[in-house]
Structure formats: C-alpha cells, structure tokens
Amino acid sequence: MSKSVKSTKVKGGDKRLEQIGDDIWKNRTTKINNELFTMTYGSIVGQICREENYNYNKVNEILFNMGYNIGNRLIEEFLSISLIERCNNFKETAEVISKIGFRMFLNISPIISNWSIDEQTFQLTFEENPLAEFVELPDEYDEEEENNSSSNIKGNARGELWYSNILCGVLKGCLEMVQLECEVWFVSDVLRGDDNTSIKVKLISILRDEIPVGDD
Template sequence: MSSKTKQNLADSKKMSAELFCLTYGAMVTEMLKDYEDPKDVTIQLDKMGFNMGSRLADDFLAKNANVPRCVDTRQIADVLCRNAIPCYLGVNATVTNWSNGDRDFSIILESNPLTELVQVPPHLISAGLSYSQLIAGAIRGALEAVHFKVFASAVPESSNSNTEIRIRFDQVLKDSIPAGEDD
C-alpha cells in the first residue's frame, strides 16, 4: 500500500471518528430533551453501549485470534487496554486503582474521542449525566458476551482530559459457557 493511500485511509478514519463524535453529541442532546432527567439518559447510554459491546465482542475475537482466553481480571484488564480500546476507540488506556482483591479496577483513557469536540455543562454532570457511559456499557456488553459479568460505569467527567471507567468483576457466567469449555 502506498504512503498516499495510507494517508487517505487515515484521513477518512479521522473524519469518520469526528462525524461519530458530533453525531453522538447531537444524540445525547436529543435524549436530554426526550427524557428530561440526565440520570435516565445515562441509563439509556449504558443500554446502547451494552448492545454495541455484545456485537463488538464477536468482531474483536474474529480479528484477534492470537488473544488468549482470559481467566482473571488482570488478564481482562490487559486485553481491554492493550487490544480492544486502542482498536475500537483509537486511544491509549491504562489500568489503575486495583482494589477488592483484584476484583475492581479502573481504566483510564488518555483522551476520550466522545468528548474531544464537546463540552458537557457542569450542571448536567452534577444532575447525573455520565456522558461517556456508552463506553462503559460497551465494555460491560463485550465482557458479558465472553461470559464475564461485570459492572462498569464512567466516572463523571471532570475538567481534565482523562476519562475513567470503573469496572467491578461480579462472576463468570457458567450457565452460558458452551458445552466442553468448562474450566
């Protein structure tokens, strides 16, 4: 592939990402008008993210056959930060704030593509809007698709550019593990 072709591909991906971010902002604005309560919008963003994540899990596994099967939260966090988040959001992520016997951790996104072109009013954040809950919902949906039940929430945005997604491992979903894959 020539360098010109690579540059055009990168430019079109950047334009698509910017279009998605603007569209996402407009969608959240409309949801705020429809639901009126910012907490209800956060719940809807989580549901949307969950549905996206459920579908992205299959796509991720198909494209990343070399990723080993995760058996603990440390491996889950590592795969999310090294593979999944850079692949789907195009940003770097780090794991921090381990607690509760390695059952709870935070993922810090160095930059959040959803908030690059948007400034969320502080009164909406204090009223319960979690603008980045779509990402947390997608993580929750993707992990549930691979048989890990987790609780994920976006920590309310502050003035810094980092976004924190707090994840708490709940259980392995044994009922939905295909026959022959028991551990």
C-alpha cells in the first residue's frame, strides 16, 4: 500500500531536502543498471558525432536541445513525485536541484558554490558523473580510411566536445517550465582535462503566465 505524502515546503539548506531526495531515490524511483545507462548514452553521443561528421560544436547543440526537450517533460514527473511547493527564491531552487532533482534521477548531489553577489548565478560541481563513467575523450578523432590511406583528422574532442551537455539542456528545460528563464552551460569537465566537472546556472528572468486578452 502506498503511503500518503504531503507537499513539502522548501527551506534552503534544510537537511530535510537531503532526506527527501534519499527517500525518493530509495523508495519512489525505478532503477536501471548504471553501466547500461552509461553505455546507452555513450552510443547516442557517438552516433551524433558520426552523423555530424565530428563537428563538435554542432554535437554540443544537439545534445543541449535533446536535454531541453527531455527537461520540458521531466519536470512533470519531478513535481508529481517530490510534491515540492514553489521555491521562494533562486537559492532554494538551487538546493532543490542539487539535493532532490539530481538525486532523484541520477543518484548524485552536486555541490553548490560560487554564488554571484546578486544571488542570480551559481555553480554545480560534480564529484561523480554517471554519464561519463568509463569514458575517455581523444585529443583528435582519427578515421581510418580504406586501403590503408592516411587518416582524416575530424576535430579535437577534448577541446571542443561537452560530452554531458544534455544535462545543461535538461536543467534549462525544467527551469523554464516553472517560469525561470536561465542560461545553463558547462564551465569545466574532467573528460577535457579539467580538475572538476562543473555547470553554471544563471537566472535571466522570471517568466509570467500571460493572461489572454479579454480575460480577468
């Protein structure tokens, strides 16, 4: 028998958010094999790279748009399972993203840091990234052509590809569906030789539901 769960008011930094995230992950989500998940995503990225002739800027764009479309739909599942009420400010939003959102879907809780003075921009740093396990990006992509001819260099993945860019799109799509227009982008990735993997989230504006002409 399922338990009745009341909606939860958010308090930034409250340990309750971690407890909610843990409870949702343990009791209210469908688990999939981590290795299968990682390999499936890797296959998708690889296929896009081949289709776009290793134009990594285009690949980044496609991954972002894929994530954006996923985020537009994923937010409904998030809200229906978490029963979280509307956040009072952007700091509370960041706490919910880290402690419940990422915990619910990826079983991780990125660290929140580097708040801007106006509290409109923050950074998420990942101690682990399930999408990137077992992954190593080459400095260059070499395609072996037939008849042992010279290789054709197609670009520098470590310098150009944001392998997990789908996460930025998901965040953008989810936030937009709750009336928060944000810019979301990777600032570092261990796959590219950086010390850590981090995403920036910047609030641009709070969107308002438009009332049709003639309605009160």
